[in-house]
Amino acid sequence: MHFQLTREQEMVRKMMRDFTENEVRPLAAEIDETGRFPMETVEKMNRYGMMGMIIPKEYGGAGADEISYAIAVEELSRACATTGVICSAHNSLACWPIWKYGTEEQKQKYLMPLAKGEKLGAFGLTEPNAGTDAAGQQTTAVLDGDAWVLNGTKIFITNGGTADIYVIFAMTDKSKGVKGISAFIVEKGTSGFSIGKKEKKMGIRGSATTELIFENCRIPKENLLGTQGKGFAIAMSTLDGGRIGIAAQALGIAQGALDETVKYIQQREQFGKPIGKFQALQFEVADMETRVNASRWLVYNAAWRKSAGLSYGKEAAMAKLFAAETAMYVTTKAVQLHGGYGYTQDYPVERMMRDAKITEIYEGTSEVQRMVIAGAVIR
């Protein structure tokens, strides 16, 4: 056993850091302030193969492994959590399920442009009355001749409105409960499919989070993803992988806030010396560093297991749980160690603390992660 990244993974980190410092960090405060979706950054990420990273080359992706993908999301999120989640949702929640469950025709038609970065993807599972209880889907899909007719509303959809291709879940047979849910691919612009309200959020404010509204939305029969009734299983396995992306995002936020703190406490002087000379603060930093490192190895372990073809559901849940709670812990400490300045928008830790909170909520709350972990341990 060894804990060394491969040369490819090291180079991905180097390249991502270079890209992030020059293209992502300069926009982070502005898109947080205005809530503007950074389309220009998405175009750059497309160009450099970040949107479709884990998809094989024959389908237009970069053919990277899962650790490289985690590193990419981590590095983006060190400077800007919004950019991190745009990348994560596209890769994990849109590209991956179509690659895993799509037919060859669906891969050619939908995965190829997603993985090449020509189109942006999103995933629609959550509904007003189906959050943690995702099985309670109220959106319906009824087969009518050669079309599925969708009706219902999705909420809190990352990349909503900005995405071109959506993986959508709907009830096809209510009598079968969880086994009556199916997955579909829906294109933006389909008649009967519209974008509802855009959420005003505490953090990740540049990312688009919207409602999706389906009113007699007819999609071709062949846009069923996987087999009928397998939707819930597809959603859960997609979220297992998505959690690695969100865990990497949380890790990046935590690392970014720690970096800012280490820099700050060595510059800020009180009582005639840099505050970093006080042992009480040094101990805080030691705890932050330790938790960030523990998160990193949980994330990379889950990613490694996924690439190696091993089971990773529990590991991804542990990585996401721990990294998200670490992000909240570290950013809260970071604000504290910055004192009054940390509470202002003059320093990025204020934004980072707001951004961190969502990682404990989306793609399965921390409570859901504990359910998944406990379920895997106590059989």
Add this chain to the structure above:
Amino acid sequence: MKIIVCVKQVPDTNEVKIDPVKGTLIRDGVPSILNPDDKNALEEALRLKDKMEDVQVTVITMGPPQADEVLRECLAMGADEAILLSDKAFAGADTWATSNTLAAAIRKIGDYDIIFAGRQAIDGDTAQVGPQLAERLGIPQVSYVQEFEMDGDTIRVQRALEDGYEIIKARKPVLLTAIKELNKPRYMSIGGIYDAFREKEVKVWTLADIDVKKDEVGLEASPTQVKRSFTPEPKGKGVMLQGTTKEMVEQLVIHLKQKHVI
């Protein structure tokens, strides 16, 4: 069309320090990077490859085995092939011996249309290897290129001067040295990184692979001798004058008179 790009792995001079006793660079723990001007050189070659069919971009460097890293970076940016000139016999070379070694390797590659090099490396700052290489190969050269155009066989470039630029036309084959104003280099791409390690290779050429004699390369063939390296003494702190304009001017005049400037 065949383009050769000469690159160098250099210590990141933002991070480097000089050993005060030995006067040499302390390289331990200092990250190595692709020389910045060389990135501009590669970028211009890759832009031609983007625009035209059948452009083959070969990157070449002379250095220790670790220089493989920067060649992989070049491959990850989009270069087609990479050659590493690496042999103990090449070690300790100054610009004279380096250009001789590179020239021998480039003659072996042969049949090239353009050679791009960075203006200078940030570790030695000599700006000599590019021009020397052109002389040894007997081809025209333009240094300090800040703009590049190609129309058929004719190349038209702007050569930066301190207070303007010259427009120079040249025919292929030609050697051009790039400055940072030439372009904004692209990043590596994720897919490119995987290709660089899995699909592409870095060829290693030793002394035996190129047509050059052992006493024409490396330290022995290097006429340059470093007498001493030192860190220049930092300038003293400046003096900030304060007060009204009249008071400050009066003080300034006094200071200048004391220093016998006026």
